[in-house]
Amino acid sequence: xxxxxxxxxxxxxxxxxxxxxxxxxxxxxxxxxxxxxxxxxxxxxxxxxxxxxxxxxxxxxxxxxxxxxxx
Numbered sequence: 437x438x439x440x441x442x443x444x445x446x447x448x449x450x451x452x453x454x455x456x457x458x459x460x461x462x463x464x465x466x467x468x469x470x471x472x473x474x475x476x477x478x479x480x481x482x483x484x485x486x487x488x489x490x491x492x493x494x495x496x497x498x499x500x501x502x503x504x505x506x507x
Contacts, residue, residue, distance in 0.1 A: 458487035458496070466491030 458468035468487040476482035481502045488495050 458485075458498075461489035461492060461494055462496060463494040464489060464492045468496070471495065 458470065460466065461468055466489045468489050470485060471488040472486040474484050474486075476484050476499060479499065483500045483502060484497050485500050486495055486497045
């Protein structure tokens with residue numbers, strides 16, 4: 437069976453899913469989930485996203501640029 441054509445909406449949903457599920461846990465390799473989002477305290481147009489491991493509870497935080505603001 438051929439893969440269906442991917443629409444912009446499909447790509448957006450994939451990006452959302454990727455942001456909700458982080459990389460494997462650095463400590464145990466388990467799955468992680470998005471646990472929190474907050475504005476970066478010093479970098480404009482940047483969020484801090486915290487991911488929590490579903491296995492061991494370890495957390496990691498990443499800077500995520502939000503793109504160019506519209507004027």
